[in-house]
Structure formats: C-alpha cells, structure tokens
Amino acid sequence: MSGIINLISQHSSKLNILPIIVVMNIIITILIHFLNKKKIIKYIPSLCLGVAALIILLSGLRQFTSARGLDLSWIAVFLGTAALVGLFTCFIIDLIVSIRKQTSEMELSNQKDEKSAKEDKPIRTNKSHKTRVAKKKRPKVKGKEQEIKYVTKKINTKNNVKAKRIDNSSKSKKQTFEAKDK
Structure with missing residues (x-):
C-alpha cells in the first residue's frame, strides 16, 4: 500500500x-x-x-x-x-x-x-350575428330578502335563447322562457 x-x-x-x-x-x-x-x-x-x-x-x-x-x-x-x-x-x-x-x-x-x-370574436354590429346572453343578477333591494336571478340555459346557433328565471317568492320557483332574435 x-x-x-x-x-x-x-x-x-x-x-x-x-x-x-x-x-x-x-x-x-x-x-x-x-x-x-x-x-x-x-x-x-x-x-x-x-x-x-x-x-x-x-x-x-x-x-x-x-x-x-x-x-x-x-x-x-x-x-x-x-x-x-x-x-x-x-x-x-x-x-x-x-x-x-x-x-x-x-x-x-x-x-x-x-x-x-x-x-x-365577432363584433356585434347588427342583430344577424349570434346573441350572447350571460348571467344577470339583480341587486338586492332593501326590505326584500328574496333575490331574482336570470340564468342562461342554452344558446343555439339558430338564435334561439332559452333562459330560466329563478324566483324564490313564487310557488313553482322555476320558470322557463324561450325567445328568438329577429
């Protein structure tokens, strides 16, 4: 070594x-x-x-x-x-x-x-383009505890819009609306 x-x-x-x-x-x-x-x-x-x-x-x-x-x-x-x-x-x-x-x-x-x-993204210049609908909340009003919401459910390419309204004060609580853009 x-x-x-x-x-x-x-x-x-x-x-x-x-x-x-x-x-x-x-x-x-x-x-x-x-x-x-x-x-x-x-x-x-x-x-x-x-x-x-x-x-x-x-x-x-x-x-x-x-x-x-x-x-x-x-x-x-x-x-x-x-x-x-x-x-x-x-x-x-x-x-x-x-x-x-x-x-x-x-x-x-x-x-x-x-x-x-x-x-x-398309720029909306007239109503022939697709319409986009988003959630819309209404502000709470003093004295009312219930809030009403409009919620988008479905948007078709044929300009058909389905939305439902959630109203806590009514008996059915949900109402569905259909509309067409013209």
Whole structure:
C-alpha cells in the first residue's frame, strides 16, 4: 500500500495537468461557440485533440515496454479525456441552444394563437350575428330578502335563447322562457 502512495506522490505533477487541459478545452469550445454562427466549428478543437490522442496512443503502444512508451500513453490518456469532455461540452451547448429555440418558438406560437383568438370574436354590429346572453343578477333591494336571478340555459346557433328565471317568492320557483332574435 505504501508503494502505491509513493508512486502517486511521485507522479502528482502529471496528474495536475489533466484538469488544466480539460478546462482549457472547455473554454476554447465555449469561445468558439460564441464567436461563430456555424454549429460544427466548435467540435474541431475536441476532434483534433482526439485524433492527436489516438496517434500518440498508437505510437506509445509500439514502445509500451520502454519508459518513453509509458509517457506517451499517459499523454494519450490525458488528451483523450480532454477530447471527450470537450465533445460532451459541445453536445450540452447544442442541447441548451435547441431548448431555447424551441421554447421561444412555442412562446411566439402561443402569442399568435392568443391574438388570433381575440380577433376571431365577432363584433356585434347588427342583430344577424349570434346573441350572447350571460348571467344577470339583480341587486338586492332593501326590505326584500328574496333575490331574482336570470340564468342562461342554452344558446343555439339558430338564435334561439332559452333562459330560466329563478324566483324564490313564487310557488313553482322555476320558470322557463324561450325567445328568438329577429
């Protein structure tokens, strides 16, 4: 166990390089994204690092038993890790951009729908249009406890209106009226 700890402490300077390379690749990717309008250009630094990592790894595997081969393998692992993190950063940026684009399109379509819904309501200029009847409450008069309500029951497209009157003072309590708009 102490041998592993000694080995890690001897090579800790090599381990400190990995986060630096990864952060530099992420910063370069983000800068390229903001400076260019094209989607593919931000992938180029990560792809170049990945290709360089593969080339270095292949040359390191040929000389793997020597000290130089092990150093080349370390470098290939660092560059490959930085390339993968850079590619994932590019995918995350693309995901965020597409989500923002879709939400803005949805908001625009919702606003257009609301505007068209407001414009679709007919303006009553004459009596040939549909007549709308709503609930109408009469205010309470002092001294009377009973309230009379007119409640709309059904509106047809043929301009027939059915309404019922709820009168708590009468015996039947409900009276139905039918009327036609002329």
